[in-house]
Amino acid sequence: MKAARIHEYGKPVVLEDLPVPDIEPDEILVQVKACGMCRSDVQLIDGYFRPFVDIPTPITIGHEISGVVSGIGRNVPRMAGFQEGDPVGVAPGWGDGICRHCLVGNTHICPNVRWPGFGPYGGFAEYLPVPARYLIKADKGLKFEQIAPLTDAGLTPYRGVKKLRDAGALGPARVIGVFGIGGLGAYAVQYAKLLGGGAKVVAFARNADKLAIAKANGADHVITVKNKTSVAIAAELGKVVGQKDLDAIIDCAGATEMMELAFSLLGISGHYANVGLVGDRISVPLLPRVNREQTFHGSYWGNNTDLSEVMALAAEGKIRHTLKTFTFDQINEFLDLLRRGEIVGRAVMTL
Numbered sequence: 001m002k003a004a005r006i007h008e009y010g011k012p013v014v015l016e017d018l019p020v021p022d023i024e025p026d027e028i029l030v031q032v033k034a035c036g037m038c039r040s041d042v043q044l045i046d047g048y049f050r051p052f053v054d055i056p057t058p059i060t061i062g063h064e065i066s067g068v069v070s071g072i073g074r075n076v077p078r079m080a081g082f083q084e085g086d087p088v089g090v091a092p093g094w095g096d097g098i099c100r101h102c103l104v105g106n107t108h109i110c111p112n113v114r115w116p117g118f119g120p121y122g123g124f125a126e127y128l129p130v131p132a133r134y135l136i137k138a139d140k141g142l143k144f145e146q147i148a149p150l151t152d153a154g155l156t157p158y159r160g161v162k163k164l165r166d167a168g169a170l171g172p173a174r175v176i177g178v179f180g181i182g183g184l185g186a187y188a189v190q191y192a193k194l195l196g197g198g199a200k201v202v203a204f205a206r207n208a209d210k211l212a213i214a215k216a217n218g219a220d221h222v223i224t225v226k227n228k229t230s231v232a233i234a235a236e237l238g239k240v241v242g243q244k245d246l247d248a249i250i251d252c253a254g255a256t257e258m259m260e261l262a263f264s265l266l267g268i269s270g271h272y273a274n275v276g277l278v279g280d281r282i283s284v285p286l287l288p289r290v291n292r293e294q295t296f297h298g299s300y301w302g303n304n305t306d307l308s309e310v311m312a313l314a315a316e317g318k319i320r321h322t323l324k325t326f327t328f329d330q331i332n333e334f335l336d337l338l339r340r341g342e343i344v345g346r347a348v349m350t351l
């Protein structure tokens with residue numbers, strides 16, 4: 001089978017031929033039909049994660065995976081109802097199933113978690129083995145290139161916005177800011193509308209083309225932040241929504257400068273959910289965090305429940321996709337485009 005692998009950090013991935021993998025008794029062999037390309041693929045190649053987890057090479061990249069069931073392990077329960085040819089999305093974050101995080105469903109924050117695309121098997125390949133409980137059957141009306149990004153770009157901001165909703169930060173007469181309109185942000189503005197309960201949605205980004213996507217996907221207002229002071233941006237926000245601060249923030253970039261701006265706009269009792277990892281640290285004044293009683297939520301990817309909800313919204317036609325498809329041979333070219341921030345929406349490889 002074809003597979004795209006990191007052999008050496010900091011070098012282009014190698015496109016090569018490998019044997020089709022065997023499956024364990026509790027696994028299903030997935031024939032990949034589409035795989036989204038994520039900024040974290042670029043970061044993995046470039047070594048961003050190495051100070052935290054130094055994954056040994058070779059690594060098959062790609063973690064936003066959709067495909068069809070191609071083989072079923074003998075211990076996969078019949079009641080799971082999988083049949084060869086079923087369209088599926090691969091839930092990320094394969095936990096050990098026994099720790100307290102797994103037992104409440106948060107397998108993606110299990111201390112023993114494994115991820116497709118961060119080890120021997122990934123989605124930029126024709127096949128990969130997946131534990132059966134991490135496959136979610138997809139609606140037959142969805143295209144594979146629509147299903148694939150729902151497992152990260154369309155999932156991660158969903159969990160973040162749910163945290164804001166569950167914290168009571170959304171609702172009528174509230175304003176939520178969406179920061180960073182890349183692959184994740186294009187979905188985040190939609191979830192801010194779908195889960196916002198009447199909250200106004202304002203998208204913030206540097207790039208006008210990306211803000212046009214936010215507008216098309218339902219943002220009530222968009223504000224370009226390039227070359228503007230935080231005071232000017234607060235004034236612009238005041239003009240469009242009638243208040244100069246934000247009740248909630250979903251940050252899909254996690255870029256240092258943008259986070260410092262976003263914190264300066266967070267209001268009294270504000271909630272900040274960050275899902276982005278472009279930067280690696282921030283410096284923000286402490287007093288407003290305390291005397292405005294603000295809350296910061298780290299939010300990481302999503303669990304099976306989150307993904308099932310996202311897949312249900314997609315099956316009902318409630319999610320707009322902004323996609324650019326490419327072929328296996330173009331992987332390195334598209335990694336470079338993504339590294340330079342030149343992809344609008346999500347780039348998805350189709351096989």
Ligand SMILES: [Zn+2]
Nearest residue numbers: 096099102110
């Ligand atoms: Zn666990």
